[in-house]
Amino acid sequence: MFDIEVLLPDLWSILDAVPQTLVMAFTIFILSTLIGSLFALIERRQIPVLRQLVVAYKVAFKGVPMVIVIFLAYYGLPAALQFIASLARVELNAHAMPNWVIIIVALTACVAAFQAEIVKGALNSFDTGQADAAYSLGYKSSQLFRRILLPQVIVAAIPDLANSFMVIMKALSLAFAIEVVDIFAQAQLTAALNYYYLEAFVIAVVIYMVIAYIVTQVADRAERALRVRT
Amino acid sequence: MDLSAMIPELLSALPLTLAITLTALIVGFCVALVATTFRIRRIPVISQMADLYVSYARSVPVVLQLFVTFYGLPWLGSLYGVPDFFSPTFAAMLGLSLYHGGYLSEVMRPAYLAVERGQHDAADSLGYSFRQKVTRIVGPQAVHIALPGYGNSIIYLIHNVALVMYIGAADVMATAHLIMERDYNQYQFETYLVLAVIYSMLCLIAWLIVRFFELRVSKYAPKVTPVKGAIMASV
DSSP states (O other), rough: OOOOOGGGHHHHHHHTTHHHHHHHHHHHHHHHHHHHHHHHHHHTOOHHHHHHHHHHHHHHHHHHHHHHHHHHHHEEEEEEEHHHHHHHTOOOOOGGGGGGHHHHOOOOOHHHHHHHHHHHHHHTTTTTHEEEEEEEEOOOHHHHHIIIHHHHHHHHHHHHHHHHHHHHHGGGGGGGGGGGOOOHHHHHHHHHHOHHHHHHHHHHHHHHHHHHHHHHHHHHHHHHHHHHHO | OOOHHHHHHHHHHHHHHHHHHHHHHHHHHHHHHHHHHHHHOOOOHHHHHHHHHHHEEEEEEEOHHHHHHHOOOOOHHHHTTTTOOOOOOOOHHHHHHHHHHHHHHHHHHHHHHSSSSHHHHHHTTTTTTHHIIIIIIIHHHHHHHHHHHHHHHHHHHHHHHTTGGGGGGOOOHHHHHHHHHHTTSHHHHHHHHHHHHHHHHHHHHHHHHHHHHHHHHHHHHHOOOOOOOSSOOOO
């Protein structure tokens, strides 16, 4: 029942989907980190109304499974865009929007809630004494941010960011529900051609584990290379 | 769309969802205990296999884990001459148990290691066996440290129960699909909104329960700050 001979052709077939999965994951990763940093900044500065909105956003997106968010975006996003476009009197056929845009928007929205938490934690790990020292040396806030805060905060956040990259890779496996092809969807398609389901899925498992291993190794190296020696 | 008819119909599938969740919680906890013990004791080959299992559970998407269980079980059964009687529900329970066990093991091990070094040394020097050390000294302190992470992992388990529909278990999501198709797919967005509310409520209840225990335990706990475990989602 388990056929060793289909493993190799399956591997080549599934590897085809790896680059596009990585590209989508990187896009989502960068977008969600930017939005998450914005949220963290809002919480840190304690801007009155926005802060409550951010908290509500985080609660909402942490309580709802990602599949459901993806389906909500799939059925709600084109209609919403169409509505906005009609308000702004722009000619736009939002229903022709490709599905990969929807998946990127939906997953960015989900992951941003968690990225905000990561950035907040990294910001909290920053020693305020250093800020005092910098101010007493006459640094401006922008200089403090660029020369002292950012280099340390990024290093502190590396392990969590690597983790969240893997989460995005895994979350993309839900994209098959709206017909976006990633590693998992490609495994299903491959299996559907030759009916060797278990073999294709085992190959996909191996690919995911190898990617996870590479990501952790890269993160470890980066952290070790960048950490300020004290 | 008739909410008063739809919600009871959706909730009628809730017992199956809850049954899968509870089974995964209990079995996963036992699996995690065993895996964590192996990983902590560093028994040559077995602990590496436990490590491999944990990284499988953590780095492979849950959908894929479910599919592997669903297609792998009949294959395993055929090796031992067991007829193929496994239902999707059983595969879902087993798959999620394995996922939850691996995830939880990565909550337990840091908690065990986070207990102050001196406590480990003191227990060892007093001649406690590993089991006595865990049950009498390190365990009670580790519970306090591990509870927030445990709460998170329960919430992720509830999220991931929404995925068992793909291997054909008739849970809340599958029922929602039936309802939508019966209404000629007019109210998909609204139905998913209702689903979102249902899952949020489940998560809220789970969170409140864990929170209750956290407050109770923290009364007796030493002043160690709980490890703020993995805050990331797990899909």
